[in-house]
Structures are given as structure tokens and as C-alpha cells.
Amino acid sequence: MSTYNGAVNSQVKSNSRNRLISGQHHYGKGRNARGIITMVNHGVSSVNNMGNEVKRFFELPLQEKTRLAQKAGSLEGYGLEDTKMSESFHEGLYDIRMNCYPPCPEPERVLGIIPHADNSAITLLVDFGDFPGLQFLKDGKWVMTNEIYKAPEHRPVVNKEKERLSIVTFCYPSPSIDIGPVKKLTDEGNQQVYKNMTNAEFFNMFFNRKLDESFIDSLRL
Numbered sequence: 258m259s260t261y262n263g264a265v266n267s268q269v270k271s272n273s274r275n276r277l278i279s280g281q282h283h284y285g286k287g288r289n290a291r292g293i294i295t296m297v298n299h300g301v302s303s304v305n306n307m308g309n310e311v312k313r314f315f316e317l318p319l320q321e322k323t324r325l326a327q328k329a330g331s332l333e334g335y336g337l338e339d340t341k342m343s344e345s346f347h348e349g350l351y352d353i354r355m356n357c358y359p360p361c362p363e364p365e366r367v368l369g370i371i372p373h374a375d376n377s378a379i380t381l382l383v384d385f386g387d388f389p390g391l392q393f394l395k396d397g398k399w400v401m402t403n404e405i406y407k408a409p410e411h412r413p414v415v416n417k418e419k420e421r422l423s424i425v426t427f428c429y430p431s432p433s434i435d436i437g438p439v440k441k442l443t444d445e446g447n448q449q450v451y452k453n454m455t456n457a458e459f460f461n462m463f464f465n466r467k468l469d470e471s472f473i474d475s476l477r478l
């Protein structure tokens with residue numbers, strides 16, 4: 258891990274024999290704590306094949322990629338039907354995104370994915386680049402934990418010469434589940450900061466948010 262422009266760079270480290278976690282990047286304490294974990298030796302041998310398939314996908318003609326792409330307003334894309342998703346996962350929802358960052362001679366001018374904190378409960382990211390391509394900022398906010406644990410804000414960056422691919426899996430709780438600050442945390446003398454709602458209501462608010470206003474502030478009580 259190294260710092261760059263006030264952000265923290267995290268990259269997959271080379272394996273040592275049987276450790277599962279090669280890097281735990283925690284920064285801040287208590288209310289400011291946040292973290293990113295790098296997993297190795299996980300035994301999921303298909304990960305490299307996935308990388309090759311993603312590479313093949315991004316090499317398809319633009320027309321073909323557009324045909325399969327995510328439709329506006331839908332969480333689904335690349336061949337999955339809405340019903341398939343809910344049938345397959347009774348409890349939670351999983352959303353997979355494949356990203357391709359082609360090299361750019363002027364990386365500082367690339368817009369790409371803007372700095373953000375994911376709205377998923379857990380994000381699993383497989384990184385197929387061999388250079389640090391994901392940066393974490395120090396100011397994210399984690400709604401469900403009453404501001405005590407915060408989602409790290411991050412942004413992918415592009416390289417001048419090399420392409421980078423990633424596969425990101427977002428894990429969400431069931432839409433009918435009630436989310437809100439964990440009771441134990443508000444019982445400990447901390448005032449509840451955010452509203453309770455179902456995960457479906459949270460998503461509805463998220464996708465209908467006003468882009469010129471702070472989304473996190475709209476969730477406050």
C-alpha cells in the first residue's frame with residue numbers, strides 16, 4: 258500500500274504459501290475506521306479463466322457489446338433477466354460488473370468511474386492488472402452503521418501504457434430486509450443518525466436521488 262495524491266493505493270500482493278489475507282489496509286480508528294482486505298490463496302482457480310473471458314468480451318465489436326449491455330434504469334445486464342436474479346437468490350442480491358480500463362496517454366484527463374463509495378453491503382473485486390489501479394480516499398460514509406464504520410471512497414485510475422481489467426461483485430441484502438443503524442450502536446449512547454428503511458426503499462431512493470445533492474444527507478433523520 259502506498260499513498261498517492263492524498264489517496265491510498267492498494268494492489269494485489271504476490272502470494273506467500275498459505276495465508277489467506279495478504280494485505281489488510283486499515284486506516285483511522287473508532288468512528289473513522291475503514292478497511293480493505295486483499296485475499297490470496299483462496300483456491301478459486303476459475304478466477305484466471307474469468308479474467309480471460311472478460312478480456313475476450315471486451316475485444317468483441319462495439320455493436321455486440323452494446324447489444325448485451327445494461328439497460329438504462331435496470332440493475333441487470335449482459336444476458337441476465339430480472340426474474341432469473343430473484344429466483345436464484347432468495348436472500349440476497351448479487352450484481353457483477355466487469356470493467357476494462359484501456360491505456361491512455363493522458364490518464365489525468367480520463368473521466369471513467371468517478372470517485373464513489375459502493376452502496377453494496379460487501380464488494381468483492383478481482384483485479385487483473387499488474388499495476389496499482391484502484392485508489393481509496395479517506396472520506397467515505399457507511400449508512401447502516403450509524404457513521405461508525407464507513408464505506409471507503411475509491412476510484413479506479415488508468416495507466417499510460419497498460420490495460421487493466423477487473424470483475425466486481427456487489428453483494429446486497431434481500432430487498433425486503435430492514436436496514437438502518439445497528440441497534441447496538443445506537444444503544445451505546447450514540448444518537449441514531451440515519452433513517453430505517455427496507456433495502457428496496459434504499460435502492461429506490463438511491464436511483465431517484467438528485468445528482469446535485471448529497472445522497473447520504475437525504476438519509477439522515
Ligand SMILES: O=C(O)CCC(=O)C(=O)O
Pocket residue numbers: 354356370375382390391411412413423425
Ligand atoms: O475496477 C475497479 O478497480 C473499481 C471499480 C469500482 O469501483 C466499481 O465498479 O464500483
Ligand SMILES: [Fe+2]
Pocket residue numbers: 373374375411
Ligand atoms: Fe466501486
